[in-house]
Amino acid sequence: MVRIVLDAGHGGTDSGAVGNGLREKDLTLNIVKKIGNLLNDYEGVEVHYTRTDDRFLELSERAAIANKLKADLLISVHINAGGGTGFESYVYNGNVSAATVAYQNVIHAEIMKAIGNVKDRGKKRADYAVLRLTNMPAILTENLFIDNANDAAKLKSEQFLQQVAYGHVQGIVKAFGLKKKANSTPSQPQQKSSDGKLYRVQVGAFSDRKNAERLAEELKKKGYPAIIV
Numbered sequence: 001m002v003r004i005v006l007d008a009g010h011g012g013t014d015s016g017a018v019g020n021g022l023r024e025k026d027l028t029l030n031i032v033k034k035i036g037n038l039l040n041d042y043e044g045v046e047v048h049y050t051r052t053d054d055r056f057l058e059l060s061e062r063a064a065i066a067n068k069l070k071a072d073l074l075i076s077v078h079i080n081a082g083g084g085t086g087f088e089s090y091v092y093n094g095n096v097s098a099a100t101v102a103y104q105n106v107i108h109a110e111i112m113k114a115i116g117n118v119k120d121r122g123k124k125r126a127d128y129a130v131l132r133l134t135n136m137p138a139i140l141t142e143n144l145f146i147d148n149a150n151d152a153a154k155l156k157s158e159q160f161l162q163q164v165a166y167g168h169v170q171g172i173v174k175a176f177g178l179k180k181k182a183n184s185t186p187s188q189p190q191q192k193s194s195d196g197k198l199y200r201v202q203v204g205a206f207s208d209r210k211n212a213e214r215l216a217e218e219l220k221k222k223g224y225p226a227i228i229v
């Protein structure tokens with residue numbers, strides 16, 4: 001059983017960074033819940049959260065939760081600020097295991113792949129408490145800049161946040177070789193109900209074909225069959 005601890009940065013009295021009508025603490029919780037939901041489609045993985053609501057937690061408490069669980073990985077999700085654009089990831093800048101470096105490589109790459117046209121600011125190292133105090137591989141992601149208008153526009157899109165979550169999940173899946181649960185594969189575009197009727201699910205309607213193609217592409221990436229009508 002692979003045990004993953006998802007850490008939504010900030011919370012409660014600590015909003016984290018704010019900008020463009022967004023608060024870091026809300027975005028991190030939203031992303032972390034999306035990651036958890038997606039991970040539930042995989043077998044052999046146990047998902048834990050440092051917080052699932054808007055509450056304050058010390059950095060040491062977050063690490064202690066993961067340490068007590070003897071987790072295999074902690075991922076701390078953050079939003080950047082301070083002038084800039086793009087995505088970057090961190091591991092501790094002291095001694096880290098080879099696994100930590102390997103997980104950062106694969107998770108960073110999968111997130112970049114999933115979020116499309118976003119600047120790659122690189123794989124970095126820093127003395128962040130949540131990374132230093134954890135006994136297991138720990139990675140912190142900084143998902144775009146809340147105080148950058150272009151980045152913030154993306155962060156306001158639920159679909160973009162879903163892509164961010166998807167990238168984290170693909171990274172975890174590759175890092176630990178997770179397999180999808182047999183019954184969760186959405187390989188059938190339509191299911192016959194007991195009364196013999198067919199139900200189709202529509203996910204969007206666009207006046208611009210490019211937007212439709214983008215969504216279809218996104219769905220295909222996630223393993224859903226998609227057609228444009």
Ligand SMILES: [Zn+2]
Nearest residue numbers: 009016078079
């Ligand atoms: Zn933060």
